Amino acid sequence: MLAGACIVATVAVLAVLAPWIAPFDPNEINVRWILLSPSAEHWCGTDTLGRDVFSRMLYGARVSLAVGFVAVGIAIAIGVMLGATAGYAGGRLDAMIMRVTDMVLCFPTFFLILAVIAFLEPSIWNIMIVIGLTSWMGVARLVRAELLSLRHREFVLAAESLGVPALRMVWRYLLPNAMGPILVSAVLGIAGAVLIESGLSFLGLGVQPPDASWGNILTEGKDNIQIAWWLSFYPGLAILITVLGYNLLGEGLRDALDPRLRDTH
Amino acid sequence: MKRYLLKRLAGMIPLLFGITIISFGIMHVAPGEPVVVGQEFNPKVSAEDINRLRAYYGLDKPLYEQYWNWLQRLAVLDFGESFAADHRPVLDKVVERLPITIWINVLAMAFIFAIAIPIGVLSAVRRDSWFDRGMTVFVFIGFAIPSFWLGLLLMMAFGVQLSWLPISGIHDYDWKQMGFWRQQWDLAQHLMLPVFVSAIGGLAGMSRFMRSGMLEVIRSDYITTARAMGLPEGTIRYRHALKNALLPIITLLGLSVPGLIGGSVIVEQLFSIPGMGLLFYGAVLARDYPLVMGITVIGAVLTLLGNLLADIAYAWADPRIRHGGKS
Numbered sequence: 001m002l003a004g005a006c007i008v009a010t011v012a013v014l015a016v017l018a019p020w021i022a023p024f025d026p027n028e029i030n031v032r033w034i035l036l037s038p039s040a041e042h043w044c045g046t047d048t049l050g051r052d053v054f055s056r057m058l059y060g061a062r063v064s065l066a067v068g069f070v071a072v073g074i075a076i077a078i079g080v081m082l083g084a085t086a087g088y089a090g091g092r093l094d095a096m097i098m099r100v101t102d103m104v105l106c107f108p109t110f111f112l113i114l115a116v117i118a119f120l121e122p123s124i125w126n127i128m129i130v131i132g133l134t135s136w137m138g139v140a141r142l143v144r145a146e147l148l149s150l151r152h153r154e155f156v157l158a159a160e161s162l163g164v165p166a167l168r169m170v171w172r173y174l175l176p177n178a179m180g181p182i183l184v185s186a187v188l189g190i191a192g193a194v195l196i197e198s199g200l201s202f203l204g205l206g207v208q209p210p211d212a213s214w215g216n217i218l219t220e221g222k223d224n225i226q227i228a229w230w231l232s233f234y235p236g237l238a239i240l241i242t243v244l245g246y247n248l249l250g251e252g253l254r255d256a257l258d259p260r261l262r263d264t265h
Numbered sequence: 266m267k268r269y270l271l272k273r274l275a276g277m278i279p280l281l282f283g284i285t286i287i288s289f290g291i292m293h294v295a296p297g298e299p300v301v302v303g304q305e306f307n308p309k310v311s312a313e314d315i316n317r318l319r320a321y322y323g324l325d326k327p328l329y330e331q332y333w334n335w336l337q338r339l340a341v342l343d344f345g346e347s348f349a350a351d352h353r354p355v356l357d358k359v360v361e362r363l364p365i366t367i368w369i370n371v372l373a374m375a376f377i378f379a380i381a382i383p384i385g386v387l388s389a390v391r392r393d394s395w396f397d398r399g400m401t402v403f404v405f406i407g408f409a410i411p412s413f414w415l416g417l418l419l420m421m422a423f424g425v426q427l428s429w430l431p432i433s434g435i436h437d438y439d440w441k442q443m444g445f446w447r448q449q450w451d452l453a454q455h456l457m458l459p460v461f462v463s464a465i466g467g468l469a470g471m472s473r474f475m476r477s478g479m480l481e482v483i484r485s486d487y488i489t490t491a492r493a494m495g496l497p498e499g500t501i502r503y504r505h506a507l508k509n510a511l512l513p514i515i516t517l518l519g520l521s522v523p524g525l526i527g528g529s530v531i532v533e534q535l536f537s538i539p540g541m542g543l544l545f546y547g548a549v550l551a552r553d554y555p556l557v558m559g560i561t562v563i564g565a566v567l568t569l570l571g572n573l574l575a576d577i578a579y580a581w582a583d584p585r586i587r588h589g590g591k592s
Contacts, residue, residue, distance in 0.1 A: 034357075100283070103280055103283030103284060104284070106568050106572075107568070108527030108564050109527055110531075111526065111545065114545065114557075115549070115557050118549040119292065119554075140466070178582055188590050199411065199531055202411075203531065203534060205280070215472050222413075223533070225420060229421060232414070232418070236411060239408070239409075240407075240410050243408075247409055
C-alpha cells in the first residue's frame with residue numbers, strides 16, 4: 001500500500017508540474033531531431049516529428065489522470081445514486097434498478113464505449129463521459145449491498161423513528177458507513193479508466209493528436225516498431241506503473257478498511 | 266436440471282429486451298437524426314444510403330414505433346446493410362469474421378485454465394513461500410499491464426529481434442501452397458502471440474481467484490475432519506479440497522466472456538487479425554452505423570450465451586444449485 005501511495009503521489013506531482021519540469025515543449029516539431037534514440041538530452045528519445053517523448057509523456061500523464069479522475073467521479077456519482085435508491089427504497093424500484101444494471105453488464109464494456117464513440121466525436125471530454133457512463137455498475141451493486149445490510153440496524157431504526165427524511169437519512173447516516181468500499185472501488189476504478197483511455201487513444205479513438213497521451217504515443221510506437229523501440233517501451237511502462245500504483249493502493253486500502261479480508265490474501 | 270434450465274432461459278428474455286433497448290438508446294445519444302449526423306461530408310455515405318437507412322429505421326415515425334420496427338427486424342436476424350461500398354448485409358459480414366474471434370477466445374480461455382489453476386493451487390498450498398510471493402507480483406503486473414503494450418513488446422522480441430513468430434495476420438502469404446499439416450502449424454504460429462496477449466489479464470485474475478478459493482476451502486470444517494481422520498495431506502488437497510475450490514471457477518468463466526470479447530478489438534487491431542473485433546474497429550472508424558449497431562447487439566448476445574453456458578456447467582457440476590432453486 002505504501003508503495004502504491006508513493007507511485008500515485010509521484011505520478012500526480014509529475015503530472016501537475018509538467019509545464020515546469022518538461023525539458024522541451026511537448027508539441028514543438030523539430031526536423032533535425034526525428035527519431036533520436038534515448039540520450040542525456042532526450043531521456044526517452046524523440047518521435048517521428050522530432051518531439052521530445054519524455055516531455056510528451058509528462059503531458060500525457062495529465063491527460064490520463066484527468067480522464068481517470070473525472071470518469072471515476074461520474075461513475076461514482078451515478079453508482080451511488082442508483083445503488084442508494086435501490087438499497088434504501090427496496091421493493092420494485094430496487095428490482096428495476098438492479099435489472100437495468102444486469103442489462104448494462106451484458107455488454108462487453110469496450111464494445112459499448114466504442115459504439116458510443118462511433119456516434120460522437122472522439123475528444124477527451126467525450127471519453128471521460130463515456131467511460132463514466134459505462135463503469136458505474138460495480139459501484140451501484142456495492143452501495144446497494146452495503147445499504148441493504150445497514151438498513152435494519154438499530155441506529156437506522158432510531159433515526160427513522162425520529163422522523164429523519166429519506167434523503168437526509170441516506171446522505172447523513174447510511175452513505176458515510178459505506179465510504180470505505182466506495183473509496184476502494186474509486187481507486188481501483190481510476191486504474192481501470194487509465195487503462196481504457198490508453199487503449200482508446202492507442203486505437204486512435206481517444207485523445208486526438210497533436211495532444212499527447214500515453215496511448216497515442218504507443219500508436220506511433222507500433223507504426224515504427226522495427227526502428228524505434230523507445231516509442232513503444234516508455235509510454236507503456238508509464239501506464240503499467242501508474243495502474244500498478246492505483247491497484248496496490250486500492251488493495252491496500254481494502255485490507256486496511258476491512259480486516260476480515262486479510263486472511264484470504 | 267430441466268426445470269433449472271427452463272428457468273434460466275426464461276430469465277434471459279428480459280435481458281435480451283434490455284440489450285436491444287440500450288443499443289437503441291446508444292443510436293440516439295447523438296443529437297439529431299442518428300443517420301444524418303456527421304454524414305453530410307462523409308464521402309463513404311451517399312444520399313442513397315441515408316435514404317435507405319431512413320427507411321430501415323423509419324426515422325419519420327415516433328420513437329416507440331421505430332424501436333418496435335427495429336426489434337421485429339432483429340427477431341429475424343435482419344441487421345440491415347453495411348454502409349461500405351459492398352452494401353452487404355451486416356449479418357453476413359459478422360458471421361464470416363466470427364469464427365476466428367471465437368477460436369482465439371476459446372484458446373485463450375483454455376490457456377488461462379491450464380496455467381491459472383495449478384498456479385492458484387500451488388500458491389495456496391505453499392502460502393507465503395517464494396513461489397507464492399513471485400506469483401503475487403506476477404498477478405499485480407498482469408492486472409496492470411496494458412494488453413496492447415505487452416503485445417508490442419512481444420512483437421518486438423519474438424517478431425522483430427528473434428524472427429521466431431509472425432507478427433500480423435493469420436496466414437503466411439504462401440498459405441495456399443502449403444500441405445494440410447503445414448497450414449495448421451502456420452496458423453498456430455500466427456495465433457500464439459494473440460492468444461497469449463488475450464489471456465494475460467484473465468490469467469492473473471483467475472490464478473488469484475483460484476488461490477483465495479483454495480485457501481478458503483482448506484480452512485473449512487470437512488477438511489479439518491479429513492485431517493483428523495488421518496488422511497494423507499496429498500489426498501486431502503488434491504482430491505477433496507481441489508474439487509470444491511474448482512466450482513467457483515466456472516462462474517468466473519462466464520464473467521470473463523465480456524472482457525475477452527471486448528479485448529478482441531485491441532488484440533485483433535494490434536495483430537491485424539481479420540476477426541469481429543477488427544471489423545468493429547473498422548466500422549467505428551468509418552462510422553458504419555448499421556455494422557456498429559449489429560456487432561454491439563451480437564457482442565452482448567454472445568456474452569449472454571457465455572453466461573448461460575457457465576450457469577449450466579455450474580448446475581451440472583454442483584447439485585446444490587440444480588436442486589436448491591436458489592441461485
